[in-house]
Amino acid sequence: MEPIKISFSLNDRIALHNHYLPMLKGGGLFVPTRENLNFGDRIQVQVELLSEKQKALVPGRVVWITPGGAVRSLPQGVGIQIIGEHQSRIQQYFEGLLGENLLQAPPKPCY
Secondary structure, three states: OOOEEEEEEEOOHHHHHHHEOOOOOOOEEEEEOOOOOOOOOEEEEEEEEHHHOEEEEEEEEEEEEEOOOOHHHOOOEEEEEEOOOOHHHHHHHHHHHHHHHHHOOOOOOOO
């Protein structure tokens, strides 16, 4: 089965910090979406990092779901764990952009 394809944009490294999930083995991302996804679904996310003028194609697996109307007004979406043969390179790329910010809680986490 082909992975579900979703794309979204992040303005800057602060937004990346708010969406990045370092607690997942191999790293992960919170992906805002209204798509009806299930745990374990394979997903391919094209993330556009506007401040870096870069696009990253991130293969992942859904590991949690935030439904619409969640507490604390959290955005609807899914948490994906980065998977695939380039997982470590993608993780290193995101964590390299975040640098020492990874040692601090994100300013406005999406999860």
